[in-house]
Amino acid sequence: MTERPPVVELRNVRLQFEDNKVLDDVSLAVEPLERLVIMGQSGSGKSTILRLVLGILTPNSGSVFFKQFEISRLRRRKLQQIRTHIGMVYQYSALLSSRNVRDNIALPLEELTRDTPAEIDKIVDEKLEMVGMADVKDQMPSELSGGMRKRVSLARALVMNPELILFDEPSAGLDPVISSVIDELIINLSEKSKVTSIIVTHEMDSAFRIGTKMAMLYRGKIIEVGTPDEFKQSRDPVVAQFLSGSTEGPILEGSQDAIATK
């Protein structure tokens, strides 16, 4: 096998908002075709990591790479071009309420490609088919359930055939059955489309279902990285408490907020 560089790499990243140190020397690599799950408490900096990868935020020090490109050093044009290779599924789907399903999915193609309307229609149909939503093309987001909106936002993330997809809390707001269905869909699509992904979540069942690799963020640091099996056997008391959801252990309620000054 030929050696390929990681799809995403964070090297010694520090990031703070005023005096709130969110990421404190974080290093992390995501290899091709991996599904890396980043776990951590609410407010621990999970979404911040995704924003760094997208180049929406710039680290105070350290570097963030997408393949060979150092994100924070790219010119605007190049960054925009790189972003077309990265799909994003937002926490609450973030569909445009004024556009129907078809037009939501067509938007990136309309803005970023020279595809003709007929070509766009074909791609939209294909992606909707992949997420099992071919029938709802003409509906408005408000007419769909949370799970259906999530499927549509998955189709939108796939529309540019990205190499990397970022998922921010994909099961947020979904009931447990629907969230396992969405997890299965994420796995199937990732495998079928040969895409690498980063999934941030605080939901353990979901994390163990989806992840081929896991990382735990706590107090600004990645305190553990490994396979799901390695995680289950972790001796780290924070990881163990997080996995069990126990109130006994080093994680205190509001402990993230104690370092944060909101």
Ligand SMILES: Nc1ncnc2c1ncn2[C@@H]1O[C@H](COP(=O)(O)OP(=O)(O)O)[C@@H](O)[C@H]1O
């Ligand atoms: N743009 C911002 N300006 C100031 N503080 C922020 C900003 N974005 C996030 N934060 C703070 O950074 C910390 C991590 O936030 P976030 O990455 O959203 O956490 P998570 O996704 O793990 O819940 C929180 O304390 C949050 O209040």
Ligand SMILES: [Mg+2]
């Ligand atoms: Mg978040």
